Amino acid sequence: MNIILVSNRFAKAHSIRINGIHLLLIGLLVSGLFLAAVFSAQYLIVRFQPGALSTEMRSWLATVQTEGQQKQQSYFREGMDTMAMRLGQMQSQLLRLDSLGARLAKLTGIKPQEFSFNQMPAQGGPFIPPTQPDVSLVNMDQQLSSLSVLLNDRNDKLVALETLVTQDRLNKKLLPSVAPISEGWFSSNFGWRIDPFTGQNAMHEGVDYVMPEGTPIKAAIGGIVVYAGLHPQYGNMVEIDHGNDVVTRYAHASSLVVKVGQVVRRGQDIAKVGSTGRSTGNHLHFEVRFKGVAQNPQRFLKDTMG
Secondary structure, X not given: OEEEEOOOOOOOOEEEEOOHHHHHHHHHHHHHHHHHHHHHHHHHHHHHOHHHOOHHHHHHHHHHHHHHHHHHHXXXXXXXXXXHHHHHHHHHHHHHHHHHHHHHHHHHXXXXXXXXXXXXXOOOOOOOOOOOOOOOHXXXXXXXXXXXXXXXXXXXXXXXXXHHHHHHHHHHHOOOOXXXXXXXXXXXXXXXXXXXXXXXXXXXXXXXXXXXXXXXXXXXXXXXXXXXXXXXXXXXXXXXXXXXXXXXXXXXXXXXXXXXXXXXXXOOEEEEEEXXXXXXXXXXXXXEEEOOEEEOHHHOOOOOOO
């Protein structure tokens, strides 16, 4: 097919030759435009004239809408179930933290009425409306995850703190804290003094309690008797090993009531006051040694006499 174009703008006539391929392309273009027009019209009918839809079309649209709502509800339920599970986990974590906090308060001597874990804390203040949009399920899940991580971290730190406090209390229980004599007065304290026999300056590695002969001497802390016998300078002496390199000595006794290898309790009678060994009169010479080095007993004793 030949098409001849004639115009005053052209000096001569122009001809265009159209073959079969050109006709096929033109047909496809016309068909595409027709289909686009049909779909556009159908969309306008659905968008602006829903009453003009056929029964099949309305049924199909209702099915699509119902499936979409079901998917949305299913997603919402799954999100709520996940949040409920996370909230349950956080509630159990809070219960553990409450229990742990109560134990720590008891260990540290805090009064229950000052730091109660079974009551909601008092709150108040003016109401200020939020300026940010409502939190979505995704944001809420992220916040719950972050809060759960923080709860686990706080729980681990509180457990470590409880371990340290408990260990500190145990260490204190392993130190001599009760005076070996219930009544009496100090005749000589720990430190440098004038030796009563030589008159020279000398180190006194314990404290002396002046008491009548036969007064019971008690163990300042529980342990194992590692020495019970006569010593050239200490006289009748009891030495108790309390573990952790802590040893106590009870010297110048008139008699001993324990034997080597015997396990004794805090406050148990171990000897009686006397004046044996290097002594000028009835009294108890009491020492506390750590790794073999004499320590001032008054640093540890709760009940001391003056």
